[in-house]
Amino acid sequence: MSGDSCIFCQIVAGEAEASLVAENDLCLAFLTIGPFNTGHTLVVPRRHAATFTDLTPEEASALIQLSQRVAQALQQSELPCEGFNLWMANGKAAFQDVFHAHMHVFPRLKDDGFKVEVSWPQPSRAELNGVAAQLRAALEQSA
Numbered sequence: 001m002s003g004d005s006c007i008f009c010q011i012v013a014g015e016a017e018a019s020l021v022a023e024n025d026l027c028l029a030f031l032t033i034g035p036f037n038t039g040h041t042l043v044v045p046r047r048h049a050a051t052f053t054d055l056t057p058e059e060a061s062a063l064i065q066l067s068q069r070v071a072q073a074l075q076q077s078e079l080p081c082e083g084f085n086l087w088m089a090n091g092k093a094a095f096q097d098v099f100h101a102h103m104h105v106f107p108r109l110k111d112d113g114f115k116v117e118v119s120w121p122q123p124s125r126a127e128l129n130g131v132a133a134q135l136r137a138a139l140e141q142s143a
Contacts, residue, residue, distance in 0.1 A: 006099075009048050012028055021041050022070060027043055027062045028043070030042060032104070036112075039077070039079040039081065039106070041074075043066050043067045045062070050101065051091060052088055052101050054101065063101070063103055070105045082109050085114075087106070088101070
C-alpha cells in the first residue's frame with residue numbers, strides 16, 4: 001500500500017491535513033488524530049515503507065533521531081509530561097494498523113491509565129543461549 005491509499009503518504013505529500021511538529025530530510029513528525037495523551041506524536045519516513053525492517057539504515061537513523069528530538073520537546077514544553085514512551089508496532093500480530101512505518105512518541109503521566117500487561121516467561125540460560133545462537137546465525141547470513 002502506498003501513494004493514494006496510504007494516509008501517511010498523503011500527509012507527507014501535503015495532500016492530507018496534519019499538525020506538523022518537526023521534520024528532517026527523511027522523516028516527518030505530526031500529531032496523531034487519536035492521541036493517548038496531549039502531544040502524542042507520530043514520526044514517519046517520507047518514503048513509504050511498511051515496517052521498521054523495510055527502512056534503509058539512513059531512514060531508521062533519521063526516524064530515531066527525530067523521535068528523540070520530539071521526546072526532548074515534550075519534556076521541555078509546558079505540556080503535561082512526566083515521562084514518555086516510544087512505541088512502534090510492526091505487522092498485524094503486533095497491532096500495526098497503518099502499514100507505513102511509524103514511531104509513536106507519547107507523553108506519560110503517573111496515573112494516565114496506560115497499561116501493558118504481559119506474563120514474562122523465564123527461560124533457562126540454555127534456552128537463551130540457543131535463541132542467541134539462532135539470531136547470530138541469521139545476522140551472519142544477512143551481513
